[in-house]
Structures are given as C-alpha cells and as structure tokens.
Amino acid sequence: MSVRVALLCLLGALVLPVAAQDRLPPAPYAYQQLNDPAKEARAKALMEELRCLVCQGQSIADSDAPLAGDMRHEVRSKIAAGESPDEIKAWLVARYGNWVTYDPPFDGATALLWLGPLLFLAIGGWLAFGRFRRGGDEAEDKT
Secondary structure, three states: OHHHHHHHHHHHHHHHHHHOOOOOOOOOOOOOOOOOHHHHHHHHHHHHHEEOOOOOOOEOOOOOOHHHHHHHHHHHHHHHOOOOHHHHHHHHHHHHOHHHEOOOOOOOOOHHHHHHHHHHHHHHHHHHHHHHHHHHHHHHHHO
C-alpha cells in the first residue's frame, strides 16, 4: 500500500509542472503598442522604470516573462484611459510593493539599502585609518 502511495506522489510531482504551464494568450497590450505615439512614449518611459518581478534584473519593457507582459498591458491600458504615470506607478507599488521600482523611496524598510553603502564606506575608512596609523607607529619604533 505505501509503495502505491509513493508512486502516486511521484507521478503527481512529475505531472504538476506540466499542468502549471501558462496556456492563456498574452494580454492585448503586452506586445502591441498604443496607436497614439505620445501615449506610447509615456508608457514606454514608465515601463523602463519598473522592474520585472520574475527576472528582477530587467525592466518590464525588456522582459519576456508573462507577468511582465501583464504589467505592460496594465501600463498601456491605464495610459490609454488617461491616467498619469505617477498614478500608475503608485497603483503598481500598492499592488506589488516598492520592489517594483528601480528607485524605491527612503523609509524604514529601505533605510539599509540607502545607508548601507555609506556605512560600509565609513567602516572601511575607519579600518584603513587604523591600519595606516599602526603602520606609522611601527616605522617610528624601528628607527
């Protein structure tokens, strides 16, 4: 009996990834530009500022991930409806969090992100200063 359960679990583990594949067609504005060039330019500029949540190193304008396509569709649809890029960005941040932007605001959650490089620079300067000061004392002792 336990062998059958184990085989069923193994079969389920092999079949589930196939069942999870995205079979839906892409959203209409995922790969189609807006007819108005000015609106498309605003949408493209905003898409360059937004991070793909799947790829994390690419903007949604450059990513081929299905989620990035859905986000491009949302941006273009909202631009076509007359919303401003700031309103759309605020909506996406509310939905996905500050990680979706390449320029997260300074707050408690991102303080280490903003202040971390300065902290490491200060620690490095302090260590280098201590090392150089010790090196100078050793040179005076040898003479």
